Amino acid sequence: MDAAGVKAAVLVEALPYIRRFAGKVVVVKYGGNALAGTSEHDALALFAEDIVLMRLVGMRPVVVHGGGPQISEMMARLGKQTEFVDGLRVTDAETVGIARMVLKGQVNPQLVAAINVHGNFAVGVSGVDGGLIRAEARDPALGYVGDVTSIDPGVLHGLLDDEFIPVIATIGSDETGQAYNINADTVAGRIAEALQAEKLVYLTDIEGLRRDVGDAASLIRQADADELDALVADGTIAGGMIPKVASCTHAVRHGVHNAHILDGRIAHVLLLEIFTDSGIGTMIRGNQEAAR
Numbered sequence: 573m574d575a576a577g578v579k580a581a582v583l584v585e586a587l588p589y590i591r592r593f594a595g596k597v598v599v600v601k602y603g604g605n606a607l608a609g610t611s612e613h614d615a616l617a618l619f620a621e622d623i624v625l626m627r628l629v630g631m632r633p634v635v636v637h638g639g640g641p642q643i644s645e646m647m648a649r650l651g652k653q654t655e656f657v658d659g660l661r662v663t664d665a666e667t668v669g670i671a672r673m674v675l676k677g678q679v680n681p682q683l684v685a686a687i688n689v690h691g692n693f694a695v696g697v698s699g700v701d702g703g704l705i706r707a708e709a710r711d712p713a714l715g716y717v718g719d720v721t722s723i724d725p726g727v728l729h730g731l732l733d734d735e736f737i738p739v740i741a742t743i744g745s746d747e748t749g750q751a752y753n754i755n756a757d758t759v760a761g762r763i764a765e766a767l768q769a770e771k772l773v774y775l776t777d778i779e780g781l782r783r784d785v786g787d788a789a790s791l792i793r794q795a796d797a798d799e800l801d802a803l804v805a806d807g808t809i810a811g812g813m814i815p816k817v818a819s820c821t822h823a824v825r826h827g828v829h830n831a832h833i834l835d836g837r838i839a840h841v842l843l844l845e846i847f848t849d850s851g852i853g854t855m856i857r858g859n860q861e862a863a864r
């Protein structure tokens with residue numbers, strides 16, 4: 573096949589996926605470490621192209637982001653020391669203020685701007701806007717690290733109905749208006765559930781779940797929630813993977829069709845997952861998927 577023929581074949585391969593996913597919500601968590609391309613700018617630009625393409629073929633993408641590395645960098649720049657209690661990081665009032673400033677003032681508008689290079693699609697919100705994320709302290713001794721108590725997706729429905737792409741910074745608030753920093757992996761899962769999303773997708777810095785963290789050949793291509801529970805229980809899933817896997821299993825048990833853990837370092841990995849026949853990364857099957 574000549575080059576033009578290959579391009580045509582790729583577009584034709586995408587057709588059934590475009591039909592199947594038209595109008596469907598896909599929640600994508602963009603990781604602080606998930607970088608394709610040679611610079612942060614390149615990574616954002618590649619990611620933005622994927623999100624805009626999804627939107628232009630009729631899907632309803634929703635972006636959730638963290639910003640741990642950027643928060644740490646700002647803390648260092650401000651000369652702010654992190655306190656630990658029993659090995660756990662304490663988020664005091666000043667630290668949650670810095671987190672809010674970095675997430676909503678820096679990381680969020682970067683993502684929004686990268687998407688809007690292609691048209692006026694993205695709108696940035698934090699979990700405080702429209703009361704999207706209600707939170708409570710995980711442990712008062714650790715300060716303002718929050719757990720999600722509830723999600724009110726009203727503001728997201730409004731944006732999606734107006735054909736915008738919501739980009740969400742994961743700051744939540746309690747009933748007194750106190751802000752909390754919340755794990756972005758957890759928020760992505762809860763938002764996918766609240767929107768009854770077709771897919772929940774985590775972009776991270778590894779090719780997917782491994783049966784042996786040290787062995788790249790041990791990639792798990794597909795699993796269901798029960799299989800993943802066992803891998804968490806036996807310690808196979810560790811560190812930063814735990815909140816992702818816990819969110820994936822919870823989400824597919826609460827109405828989300830499938831969850832995916834993908835390598836954000838691969839250029840256009842979202843397009844490869846959604847629009848091609850070649851399975852990529854790890855797919856966590858939901859019950860609806862099994863019944864299909």
Ligand code: ADP
Pocket residue numbers: 603604605606775776777778780781782783784785808809810811812813
């Ligand atoms: P992100 O910025 O995407 O949240 P994290 O560092 O928090 O990234 O989580 C991804 C990391 O989880 C991987 O780089 C890997 O070191 C670790 N990890 C732990 N257990 C596993 C596993 N079983 N399979 C794959 N990665 C794992």
Ligand code: MG
Pocket residue numbers: 812
């Ligand atoms: Mg993480």
